[in-house]
Amino acid sequence: MARVTEWWQASRKASSVWRLTRLYTVLLLSVVAVLLVVLYQLSIGQMSRQQQAQLESLIAQQTVLAEQLNTDEFIAQFKLQAESSRQYILTYQTEKQLIGRLSFIPEQISSCPRLTRFPIWLDKYDEIRLLSGCSQPLGAGSLTVAIDDEALYALKAQYISASVIALILALLLGLLTGLVFSLRVLKRINSFNQTAQLVEAGQLSARVALSNNNDEYDHMALHINTMLSQLEHSFETVSGITDAIAHDLRTPLSHLRQQIELELLDKRQQDQPTTQLQSMIEKLDEILFTFSAMLELTRLQQQKETKTQHFKIIDLSKIIIDAVDLIEPLAEEKEQIITSDVDLNITLKGDATLLFRAVYNLLENASKYAGEHARISIRLTESGFTISDNGLGISDNEKNKVFQRLYRIEKSRHVAGFGLGLTLVKAIVQLHNGQITLLDNNPGLQVMVEFPDTICCHNNVNKHTNSNGNNKEG
Amino acid sequence: MRILVIEDNQTTRQYLQKALQEQGYEVDLADNGQDGLFLALEGDHQLILLDRMLPKLDGLTVLSTLRNAGKQTPVLILSALDSVSERVKGLREGGDDYLIKPFALSELLIRIEILIQRKNQSSEKVTSSLQVSDLKMDLLSHKVYRGLNEIKLQPKEFKLLRYLMEHSGQVLSRSLLFEAVWDYQFDPQTNVIDVHLARLRKKVEFDGLPPLLETVRGTGYRMVASK
CATH class of the missing domain: 3.30.565.10 (Histidine kinase-like ATPase, C-terminal domain)
Incomplete structure (x- = not known):
């Protein structure tokens, strides 16, 4: 657990991993979502559209009949139609009577073509089923059309739960692969970072490790390593030159100092003024001190192992x-x-x-x-x-x-x-x-x-x- | 007083010869390790000035051979190798002091004198108190008196005064005083030692009492000789 939270904090801190993973996951999720929507439209969507179209054509047919026939003729044919139709449940309501398979018309039923679901006791199944239906005024009464589409709804529900599961799986898969992928990238980048930090800390001999993949990271590593080698070389040259100057000048300057001191000794014995020689020695000592300090610095900065x-x-x-x-x-x-x-x-x-x-x-x-x-x-x-x-x-x-x-x-x-x-x-x-x-x-x-x-x-x-x-x- | 100088660089060798002769020392010269070792074993020198990097036989080998042969002549190593570890190496081989090139002549002369003095006094008994004029130092109770007045000193001031009193009459350089009191081997390069001396002097020479600490211009300090 501790390791997970540790990883979580680390990944949030290393923002690029987190960002890459997030981006990858969002992309994967949108692809899956689009696929699911398309699949839905091609299967269930198609079915419910067909159903709707059939209902509409049925209503249109009855409307035409109601216009052409008188009321009694229409009712007679409607009775026949209502009896024979297996798929559709037709009901016609006038002020006086209710014709069709429904024994009452639900109050909240919407007008066509919008469908409302309402519960009905069906003898055929011996249970209460949910029907989709609508009603519309026709002639002297109103026509109610309903269809038993419970199977379609069940299919829809199944499809939706399947989609949710698919999306969750896609999310997990996305996070996991994205993370593995990003962590691998990050690991490479981290090795660059570590090298850069070492160099920053003054260890110019640090180099980026190469992998066997020969990919663009290796190319970059090669270039960086070459650059570091050149840098190290010029650094060494510069400090080498200053050291050589300091070292080579130190000896003659020391000899110069010795000669001035001998001169000083002579002057002192002859009781002659020595202030000028004294100040020359002081100036020389300043130079020699700087040279020694520079040489010492270079020695301290190099060959750490032997120093410790x-x-x-x-x-x-x-x-x-x-x-x-x-x-x-x-x-x-x-x-x-x-x-x-x-x-x-x-x-x-x-x-x-x-x-x-x-x-x-x-x-x-x-x-x-x-x-x-x-x-x-x-x-x-x-x-x-x-x-x-x-x-x-x-x-x-x-x-x-x-x-x-x-x-x-x-x-x-x-x-x-x-x-x-x-x-x-x-x-x-x-x-x-x-x-x-x-x-x-x-x-x-x-x-x-x-x-x-x-x-x-x-x-x-x-x-x-x-x-x-x-x-x-x- | 005879001093042996083992130094391969001609300029430095001549410089040392001339400077030492002017101070009244007799000087033997060697320009390589082999000759130097031979002279050191044969002769009766008060002191040897030894360079580290020598042809034929390097300085440290000369030193260890000399010590193995039972010669205890004080050796002052003169070297451009100025790191602490090099210094430790030199002293471990039996060197008595280590002076880094380039050095001031006054510094060299002070250190030569101290080495020769130490050699002469090495048989002296361990003392429990020091006295210079009316300044007394009790080494056991760590108390210091000028006449009848006790002088309160910090631990470092006590060490400083003790070193000065132990070498009363001798000129001591700033770096020598620093090394003696602080025990770190480098030259602080500022007037910090002077400030310490000034403070010590204020404590020791209060109320217009006669001065005990002299400043030797361009060189260092000297505690007046004990009588």
């Missing part, structure tokens, strides 16, 4: 406490308040230094961009942690871009930085199979980091709860 080999069980609460301890005096300088909620005891497999850098980077960003007097809070959750501030936040269309290499938000360009911090954080989180999401804190920014394989223990009361800052000098 040295992972150990890490206490996430300790890392957060350490990071808060490190950032706290910086925040205090800007009169920001940092609160931390690390009551949960969360562990995961990972690299402590990398995770520490991720947490510290996010806190540093919050402190850097949230402005003076901001409130920054970090909270452990069952699957990771959340950092919120009440600063300016990030607009929705920039939320994704901030993770790109060297991207800097327009309004923050004046703040020192290289635009690699969040990219590095994301790479670290992804290395731990985690996810990072930027949300609105209304006002401010909320960064949510979630890892899939955390181990959480609620009942373990954490001993470091009050190690966050805001202490005044003792």
